[in-house]
Amino acid sequence: MTSRSTARVRARFAAAVPIALAGALAAGCGGGETPDDTASTSAGSGTSTGTTTPSATSPSPSATASATASPSPSGEATDVSACARQTADALTEEQALGQLLMVAFDTAAPRTALDDLIADQHVGNVIYLGGWEGAARVKETSTHLQAQATKSATAGIPLLLAADQEGGEVRQLRGEGFSKVPSAKVQAQMSSNELTAAAKGWAGELKAVGINVNLAPVTDTVPAEIGRANEPIGKFARQYGSTPATVEKASTAFLKGMIEGGVMGTVKHFPGLGRVENNTDFNTTGITDSVATTNDPFLAPFTAGVKAGAGLVMVSSARYPGLDPTETQAMFSKPIITDLLRGRLGFDGVVITDDINAKAVRSIPAARRATTYIEAGGDILLTGDPESVPAMTKALADKARADEGFATLVDASVLRVIALKERMGLVTCG
Template identity: 45%
Template sequence: MTTVAIALIGVLALAGCGGLHEKGGESASPTPTRTAPAPTPTPTPTVDPIAGMTLAQKVGQLFMAGTAATAADPALVADVERGELGGIFLHGRSSAGVQATATVVAAFTSRLPAGSPRLWVATDQEGGDVQVLSGPGFDRIPTALTQAQQGAQLRASATDWGRELAAAGVNVNLAPVADIVTSPQTAPSNSPIGAMSRQYGYSESAVAAGAGAFAAGMRAAGVLPTFKHFPGLGHVGPNTDTSSGVTDTVVGPTSPDVDVYRGLTAAGPSLVMVSTAIYQRIDPSAPAAFSPAVLSLLRTQVGFDGVVITDDLSAAAQVQAWSPGDRAVLAIAAGVDIVLVSSNPSVLPAMVQAVTAKAQADPGFAQVVDAAARRVVEAKAATR
């Protein structure tokens, strides 16, 4: 082979493996353009809603205290002014009407420090025998059993009742009742519910429809509803407000009385009130409001992640065997978020002191307090 042929073969070999192209020849392919990776977004820092709050302020969010519906309690006004009370409850009866009630409420809300979580102002506006507010601007609300007869119209009626509350400054209604009474025949012997026709019916579906419509109307009016009294007071005889040792022997973890809360609470924002009865088939050792087993049932099986409030822990006969301080500590330790001190607010200081002292001495309990305060403050912000 000649020298020229060998040289030609070498040139062709270089061309085939890209050697000429690498030198920038005209036939070279353009270098692929690399796309720079998209920058990773900087996560928005999560602001803890209770950051910057003192222990006294956090503990204050865990209480709702009663004031007469006709007058502002000066001691409670002072608590609000310090940012150390999260809610008030208008108790008793008032026939003064919307404007007079709004004046009572303003005595509290006007004193709330700037930047504080909003004040929850609650009352019992169920209807029938349980209607705190009446007079000019307030409709007379029928019993739950009568409300249920309205069918599809009930939501609109409840919206009107909710607007009346909102006009008076009330933003939480401790209603509707979600208790299931066994039958019309047993209702008269069921003192807390059936005897006053507070039930929406005698089956899970009837109660779900009636209580659900009432709650939807409240939400439409800007008022937060409260389903009560978990896990049910439809099968007991005595009333926990006036009797001690009240025990339910019927309701268990899979009862309709428990199951009804799943759909009700999934439909929109609400509170759930825990009763003070003892439930033999769930936890025979303590009233529901003091029972981690009952609270766990609500959180895990029902799936409720909102704010849990107790029934009244101030004057109810059912809880008088415990000191006021122990009542509050036991409820919060069990998983309750708000202790209701509605009928006798004079025990509030002892309750607050006990919870504060426990949080100072027990880091685990302090974390429970933080979690409850955080849940309350977040719920207030979400439903403003």
Template identity: 40%
Template sequence: MVRVVRVLSVLVLLSVAGCGGPGEGARPSAPSEASGTTTPSASPAPPAPATPDPSPGPTTSEGTVTPSPRPAPSDIDELLEKMTLEEKVGQIIMVGVPVTGELETPAAVIRDHHVANVFLHGRTEAGQAPMRELVDEVTAVGAAANPRDPLMLVATDQEGGLVQVLRGPGFSEIPSAVEQAELSPGELRREARRWGQELADVGVNLNLAPVADVVSRETAASNEPIGAIQRNYGFTLRSVTEGSVAFGAGMRASGVATTPKHFPGLGLTLGNTDTAAKVVDTVTGRDAKSVRAFRGNVEAGAEFVMMSSAYYELIDARNPALFSPAMVRLLRKDLGFDGVVMTDDVSAAAAVQPWPAGERAVRAVEAGVDLVLASADPTTAGPMAEALVTRAKSDPRFADRIDEAAARVLRAKSALG
């Protein structure tokens, strides 16, 4: 049984969602040796032989399964054929793991539902060593739950400024995007590579950044989710594109995949989807500046894109972007994106509360999304997995959509490291 993990000695500052703004409360300090705080033990990843085998590894004398090495991209179709429906569904869910406190809830979700991706949630100033131990512990749970493909996506929010989950010894204090935009693209790329290496050093392989939303200088102060807290790379299409692309290039150079967000843009809204039930954008269309900024990131090689939870009247007035087939088509067909499309947090965000947890996951996947993020409230991930399995068992077309989404996630994983 996975023990309780207490990485920090004081209360954590929790962020509201997987990509949201700053949380509330005081930042924790790093634990001391005399505090009685426990940290998880490290679990080394299994070595990869020359010829990957996507079938489960041999059973040991203790009855546990030794995980097989992750597959090469050419083996993805073969791997999918061997996976159960439940294993496929686990590939398209990402569950939140607190950077302090107990690990039992997300660990149980990972074990029970084969969840293959985690998001480091909250705020910590503990530094690299405790975070490396935490990542080792949770990925060991994931490898045991998914022996056919033991590699997990380990994500966090490391934008800079007020949105930086990991701080303390070994982590830089990353400036806000507004400040980053003052650097030349070359300088920012070099800095982002260093920040990305700090993530890679603790086992994080996916950063839910950069923000590619275009904010108007005149309305920035009233743009609650982005402009008001300086998450934007300046105020022009050029500065946002150059800054977000440079940040992404630096991260990828360190081996960390990136997730431009929040498509098709949150820079012109007044409300915050984390805290407001329905945020509506009445001006962003298919050729908006923000859409063009995302195009720049897609063309530069972004592996993931995060969908907004707002409504966009000029594109699809009936559905929030993360439930909108029209919005996914815009990203796929008009921008040519063939990577992983993921949701913003659909566990605790106010924007998705009108729908039960399971229905949120089904609606997103049905719309064409590949990865469902349940970051702030890990208890919702189980009902989401169950709803996806139930729908796929009764709907062959939806089962095919599960296969398509799982294949994209597996291919993205196979390209890492």
């Protein structure tokens, strides 16, 4: 592939995502305190190449970052910093596409399991799955992973390292060094101040082991009359409550604590899994919410999470005929991602899939999953199957070469990811 710095790609990128900042671009743009190609990959004190861990998990905007504006009707970012723009422009196409991937690291895999994917496929983000025991092991693994984010692999831009640390039964990080975070239903019994303080403490535990993104809080509302019959959420008490008001109050308190503790939060599973019967991870049927509309009160917790500063919104793989009459699954639906989430709700941040290798979508070839998701307005493809990565990156690259409109969407997605990493302190300029 050719360099993204070619005049044609630069012109297309500029047309897709104009910058509202005046003045010259900042010089010396790149990842914050990242390793170079000769970095040691040995585990150490939780930092890359012996440096202090960058303030990567601090979600406060950096001095060079501008506030984001409302998205355009096409879902493209319309106002980002010069630093984010310059960093994105400097990536090769391979490195740019790698920023759109988050790959699962299973607890049973050897520490070097993802090294080749990061080096060769330029994977820019990782999620811990499978239940990891003990802070020391997670910290050593995070150190090793960040050491792979070299100049040749990711342009020196650190990885988003994520975990599902909701509480209750959904805690990927357990054992010594990690609190027994209660379920969302129990968290909701705390006052907002108490929950924010508790979440800030839990975030500190994540930050200490190199985790900079929590794929939480759950902002799905499960009606009382459905309760545990809702397999993905209610069965495991993952919901904060049975009314949108209860969910909104508790989820935003949790989110606020995560952000104050230096870990970026994620609201999920847009536009809501509280009314479906079956779990999309394991089923292809019983995954339709026939009630949701654009005026659905169950959207309120998501809107509140966006306003409270969530850097990511995870989109489900369920079907919502009241939102998309074609019954296209949410992660592949432009009416749901671009029109509703980005347009109506005004979210200009990073949209991430629920597992794009879930049974609900597995019958669709991995290549088509990847391109259809980007066409719908999404950004990061989260996959529990590392072997699917080459097919997805090739499909994105091939379609971007052949379709200038698609290339524009890819460029916009990459810029949103880089802007998020800048907000978190992973990308700095100057």
